[in-house]
């Protein structure tokens with residue numbers, strides 16, 4: 166049976182899903198014997214989860230609250246007190262949800278998605294990297310051989326691909342939302358097959374399609390995937406300190422946890438739009 170590699174951005178996007186994230190993770194967990202992960206993927210997930218959760222909490226906290234009409238005429242109407250109560254209750258509920266999400270960041274054990282992910286790490290197949298593998302990833306970067314990380318200095322894509330090339334025991338399916346992989350399907354297939362003697366059966370951005378190609382249809386995941394937002398990694402990242410939507414000034418904001426966790430991203434001081442650094 167082929168193994169299926171699931172990329173960091175696929176896991177992270179499920180934090181934003183409007184459907185039941187846990188159901189998706191549990192479904193993947195049920196197939197963990199055929200899931201292949203790399204050490205780089207695991208590290209990236211742990212790092213980026215914080216930024217996703219912190220902004221999710223922020224959005225809920227600052228979300229739109231109904232503006233109350235405060236003219237005397239309106240205030241005198243019978244429904245007005247009820248309206249105030251409903252607004253305050255909605256505000257409080259939003260605060261509660263935001264605090265709950267924020268507590269997931271601080272206390273890892275309370276984040277059910279992370280708990281499920283760590284379980285997956287324990288039971289899935291895992292490729293760790295060593296110095297020779299890092300060296301090969303560096304060389305790949307220098308030669309500009311795909312997949313190449315868009316950033317000048319990082320070699321995340323290269324590390325993941327070099328890790329996958331060491332998997333010589335099974336045919337492989339790759340699920341990623343990363344363009345450096347998706348745009349180079351043919352090259353990567355050829356290289357995988359030459360290096361491992363196995364087939365790269367499918368390289369897709371859809372988890373449901375990947376599972377199907379691996380002979381493991383997953384209806385629940387197919388449904389959840391339809392409701393996924395566009396990946397953050399698809400959005401261009403501004404490089405000149407100006408908002409790409411309104412040209413407003415961008416400022417950096419960051420989260421720093423007690424045990425060395427940290428995350429940063431940019432927000433527009435004019436329109437409030439947030440930009441996340443790419444997953445890698």
Ligand SMILES: [Zn+2]
Pocket residue numbers: 408409410411412413433434435436437438
């Ligand atoms: Zn803006």
